[in-house]
Amino acid sequence: MKPLGARLRRLLPPGAVLLAALPLVAPTGAPAPGAAASTATITVAPTSGGWISRGLFGANLLWPYAAGGSFDPRTDAFYPGFVSLVRRSGVSVLRYPGGTTADSFDWQRAIGPMGRRLPNEPYGVQNAGQLLRGTVRDGPVPSVVGPDEFAGLLRATGAAGTLVVNSATGTAAQAAAFVAYMTARVPRRHTTDSASPGYWAQLRAANGDPRPSRIDYVEVGNEQYVSAEYGWRSGALVRLGPGAPHCAPAEVPTCLYVFGGTTRFVGQSVGRLADQLPLASLSTGRADQVRYVYYPPVVPGSESVTVNGLPWRRVARLGDAPRGARVYSFDATTGRIAFGGGRHGAAPPPGAPIAASYESGPHAGFVEFYAAIKKMDPKVSVCATEGGSTTFLELMGRRHPYDCIEVHQYAVPTETSLPLTAYEEALMAYPAAEAAQLARIRATVLRDAGRAVPLVMTEYGQTVRPMPKADPGFILSLDESLLVADQLRAWIEARLPLAEKYLLTSSPFLATDPSAARGPVLARAGKVEGVPEFDPGLAIGSAMIAGPGPRFVREPGALAFGLMARLAGERLLGSATRNVPVLPLSGAPALQVVAGAGRHVVRVAVINDSPVAGVRAAVDLRGLATGRRLSVEVLDGPSASAYNTALSPDAVGLRTRRLSAPSGVLKWTFPAHSLTLLTWS
Numbered sequence: 001m002k003p004l005g006a007r008l009r010r011l012l013p014p015g016a017v018l019l020a021a022l023p024l025v026a027p028t029g030a031p032a033p034g035a036a037a038s039t040a041t042i043t044v045a046p047t048s049g050g051w052i053s054r055g056l057f058g059a060n061l062l063w064p065y066a067a068g069g070s071f072d073p074r075t076d077a078f079y080p081g082f083v084s085l086v087r088r089s090g091v092s093v094l095r096y097p098g099g100t101t102a103d104s105f106d107w108q109r110a111i112g113p114m115g116r117r118l119p120n121e122p123y124g125v126q127n128a129g130q131l132l133r134g135t136v137r138d139g140p141v142p143s144v145v146g147p148d149e150f151a152g153l154l155r156a157t158g159a160a161g162t163l164v165v166n167s168a169t170g171t172a173a174q175a176a177a178f179v180a181y182m183t184a185r186v187p188r189r190h191t192t193d194s195a196s197p198g199y200w201a202q203l204r205a206a207n208g209d210p211r212p213s214r215i216d217y218v219e220v221g222n223e224q225y226v227s228a229e230y231g232w233r234s235g236a237l238v239r240l241g242p243g244a245p246h247c248a249p250a251e252v253p254t255c256l257y258v259f260g261g262t263t264r265f266v267g268q269s270v271g272r273l274a275d276q277l278p279l280a281s282l283s284t285g286r287a288d289q290v291r292y293v294y295y296p297p298v299v300p301g302s303e304s305v306t307v308n309g310l311p312w313r314r315v316a317r318l319g320d321a322p323r324g325a326r327v328y329s330f331d332a333t334t335g336r337i338a339f340g341g342g343r344h345g346a347a348p349p350p351g352a353p354i355a356a357s358y359e360s361g362p363h364a365g366f367v368e369f370y371a372a373i374k375k376m377d378p379k380v381s382v383c384a385t386e387g388g389s390t391t392f393l394e395l396m397g398r399r400h401p402y403d404c405i406e407v408h409q410y411a412v413p414t415e416t417s418l419p420l421t422a423y424e425e426a427l428m429a430y431p432a433a434e435a436a437q438l439a440r441i442r443a444t445v446l447r448d449a450g451r452a453v454p455l456v457m458t459e460y461g462q463t464v465r466p467m468p469k470a471d472p473g474f475i476l477s478l479d480e481s482l483l484v485a486d487q488l489r490a491w492i493e494a495r496l497p498l499a500e501k502y503l504l505t506s507s508p509f510l511a512t513d514p515s516a517a518r519g520p521v522l523a524r525a526g527k528v529e530g531v532p533e534f535d536p537g538l539a540i541g542s543a544m545i546a547g548p549g550p551r552f553v554r555e556p557g558a559l560a561f562g563l564m565a566r567l568a569g570e571r572l573l574g575s576a577t578r579n580v581p582v583l584p585l586s587g588a589p590a591l592q593v594v595a596g597a598g599r600h601v602v603r604v605a606v607i608n609d610s611p612v613a614g615v616r617a618a619v620d621l622r623g624l625a626t627g628r629r630l631s632v633e634v635l636d637g638p639s640a641s642a643y644n645t646a647l648s649p650d651a652v653g654l655r656t657r658r659l660s661a662p663s664g665v666l667k668w669t670f671p672a673h674s675l676t677l678l679t680w681s
Contacts, residue, residue: 013411013433039667040617041578044595044604046624049572052492052596055216057565058093058162058500059544060459061153062101063110064122067145068505069548076114076144078153079549082505086157089544089558090565095162095458095500096150099222099408102164103229107178109274110146112207117143121274140274147181148204151213160214162458162500165369167221167257168231169295172364175220176372182213183377197376217381217456217498219406220369224257224385232295232360235263241365245395254391258400260368262361267306268294270337270354283307285350287341295360296335303330303358305337307348321345367400383456393448404498405445408459409434411483413466420470421611422585424479424640424673427462428609429586431486434460438494457499460487461542461557475542476508476643478652478673481556481635484542485607485675488564489594492572501561505552506543509645546644553644556652559635563654563677567603570596573624575604581615590615591670602626604678608670611640619666619678626680630661632668633677640673 061067070082097105101122109118119140154161163182165175180200187198194200201212223229233256240247241260256263269281270291283289293303305312305328312326318340321327327345329338337356341347348354364372370382381403386392396402411430413423438455445453462483467474474480484501491499544558573595580589590610596603602624608615637643637652644651663680670676 013430038579040580040591040615041620042580042591042593042604042606042617043576043578043620044593044602044624045574045576046597047574049493049574050495052567052570052572053495053497054092054568055160055498056092056488056491056496057090057561057568058095058159058458058498059091059504059561060095060098060500060502061145061150061504062098062122063096063105063120063143063145063150064098064101064141065507066548067149068503068543069507070505070545070552071145071149072549073144076149078149078156079547079552081552082545082547082549083153083156085545085552085554085558086153086159086504088562089554090562090568091157091504092159092565092568093162093216093498093500094150094154094157094159094504095164096147097164099164099459099502100229102166102222103168103231104276105166106170106174107147107166107181108174110143111148111181111203114144117146119143119274121276139277139280140272147178148207148209151182151209151211154213155211160216162217162219162498163215164219164222164458165373167224167364167366167369168229168233172369172372175218175369176376179215179218179373179380180376183215183380185212186210195375200376215377215380217383217404217458218373219383219385219458220366220373221257221385222406223408225254225389227253232263232363233257235265235295235360238262238264238359238361241362241368243367251391254386254389255395256363256365257386258365258367258392258395260361260363260365262299262359262363263295264302264357264359265293265295266357267355268357270294270305270356281354283348283350283352283354285347287347289339289347291337291339291354293335293337293356293358293360296333297361298330298332298335299359299361300332303332303356305330305354305356307354308352315345318345366402370401381454383458390444390448393444397448398450402453404454404456405441406458407438407441407455409437409457409487410460410502411462413468416466416468418468420468420474420641423468423470423474424611425583425585425609427479427483428486428583429588430483431490431592432588434487435490435494438490438496454497455494457491457496459502460484460491460499461502464542471641473508473643474641476546476555476557477641478556478635478637478643479611479640480542481560481652482607482609482640482673482675484557485560485564485605486592486609488561489592489605489607492567492594501544501557503543505545505547507548508543508546551646553646553649555644556635556637556642559652559654560675563633563635563675564605566677566679567594567596567605570598570601570603573597573602577617580617581610581613583609591617597624600627600681602680606670606676606678608672608674608676611673614669614671614674616667616669619668620664621666621680622664624663626663628660628662629681630659630666631677631679631681632657632659633679634671635675636671636673 180197184197184201186201244259247255271280383404385406546553592607
């Protein structure tokens with residue numbers, strides 16, 4: 001077995017430093033948690049660091065599976081209890097239709113009356129059964145939480161919206177129309193021009209909602225630097241779109257993202273509508289079967305279709321085909337392949353695999369998406385999702401506009417067999433490393449764009465896998481919520497305009513209780529005989545609100561989020577610490593601090609990242625004019641790995657004390673694994 005120090009290093013993010021391999025050992029001059037030392041000091045200064053954006057307190061909402069169990073199909077509405085918890089958690093922005101789930105989402109299938117909607121495929125062919133292998137049902141999913149429902153949720157919660165438009169399998173025209181459907185005002189005079197924003201506003205009004213929604217940001221695709229999300233760009237290059245320079249082979253995916261183009265697929269399995277799983281490519285043997293290529297449109301005349309490895313012939317009309325002929329008809333715009341039923345053309349034999357070769361395109365790139373979206377709504381900020389790529393920045397240069405750059409940062413510890421306290425401490429090294437990465441990206445953007453382009457953090461948190469073996473439910477834990485608080489502090493200090501936590505809601509518990517009327521009974525994993533165990537596979541993300549409805553539980557992440565959201569819209573104050581114990585693994589101070597000032601109020605958020613030791617500190621506000629009423633709210637629980645369930649909804653909770661405190665210096669003990677919000681008013 002490797003030495004403990006070597007195993008600990010694997011947990012740390014790039015740039016983090018391993019100071020010690022054993023607990024409670026600190027570098028010279030810095031006290032370890034629990035060690036005797038000079039009194040720790042937190043100093044808050046009146047120096048202004050700008051304003052804390054309200055957009056920092058956003059979260060991701062995924063459309064599939066009734067939005068993680070938050071939507072009631074019986075009433076075609078979000079559960080009132082869910083809406084209430086979203087508001088109480090301080091969520092100010094919602095991202096839709098998700099991340100990877102947006103890269104195969106056709107929004108027009110998901111609007112209007114439920115009975116007329118078509119299904120959507122939630123993950124796309126590259127991701128089906130891959131990202132969440134064996135944990136959720138793939139294939140066609142009812143489009144019950146569509147743009148209409150999302151708009152309703154924005155109004156019910158008072159949140160603004162972020163849209164992710166589909167560049168992997170969709171078109172620039174579809175993306176622009178989606179934005180117009182959400183944001184345009186209904187025109188005074190009826191229009192039949194689909195290039196007009198009013199056309200799509202009329203459609204929205206016809207579907208029951210004349211009011212536009214507030215959408216501030218639009219992302220062109222999700223994580224388009226990840227090969228699994230390339231979509232049509234995953235094929236072999238045929239030609240680049242207009243305006244593209246010569247690109248080296250390694251640069252081709254990015255060149256295609258920027259300028260668009262055409263790619264070729266050979267022997268690719270076909271699918272059904274919204275179904276790209278392997279079984280969908282097999283013939284049922286029935287008459288009049290229909291299949292689709294994955295990435296339309298198709299260059300006319302470029303396609304060929306095989307059944308059981310044998311070529312079949314395209315005909316203009318199946319009705320003119322002779323009995324039993326091995327033929328098909330094809331629609332190049334939609335990629336639809338139709339077969340006969342015996343009388344006019346043969347039906348493919350049962351179990352036969354059906355495949356297609358074709359040229360996919362021409363497709364638009366970011367440059368065209370940007371122009372099309374801005375034409376529909378000039379006010380929205382259009383974000384690139386290849387922004388971390390040096391190639392992207394060089395290609396865009398100072399010629400092609402973009403308003404913002406999508407950034408995703410996750411804590412991904414890899415050594416899962418360590419003691420839980422070691423895992424917990426290593427986790428807390430990530431926010432500092434992530435802040436350093438943001439600074440590097442900003443510097444590169446400034447160099448290539450010649451201007452400061454805003455970075456937007458549209459996903460962050462801790463990845464679902466791997467989890468520590470000591471607690472597979474750690475993704476919901478108090479410690480995970482402290483990571484979120486630390487990350488929010490980093491985003492505040494980095495002056496980000498937008499940040500969206502992954503994930504707002506999911507249903508991470510097994511439904512094994514036969515007495516449950518609807519959905520799973522939420523229970524602490526394996527602690528009581530007969531109650532459901534935690535299933536990490538179903539924890540699609542670190543749920544801030546655990547469902548499904550009608551019963552919901554606010555997890556520690558939502559409680560921490562709500563406390564930090566009190567700082568929204570306030571003036572960022574300067575803060576510094578002295579003599580604060582350090583975490584022995586990462587070398588980071590055990591206490592992390594961020595402070596803000598509003599009208600007649602001063603708030604100081606203090607995160608104690610130590611999983612084992614409280615820290616007593618003097619909070620010095622002598623440079624500020626503060627009120628004499630002090631509210632102390634503490635998020636804490638029985639252990640750093642504790643989380644909430646329906647049986648124990650307050651295992652991790654908030655404790656509040658109200659004191660009469662003079663301004664100046666406050667001495668306070670910050671418990672281990674806790675978030676404390678001090679509010680003077």
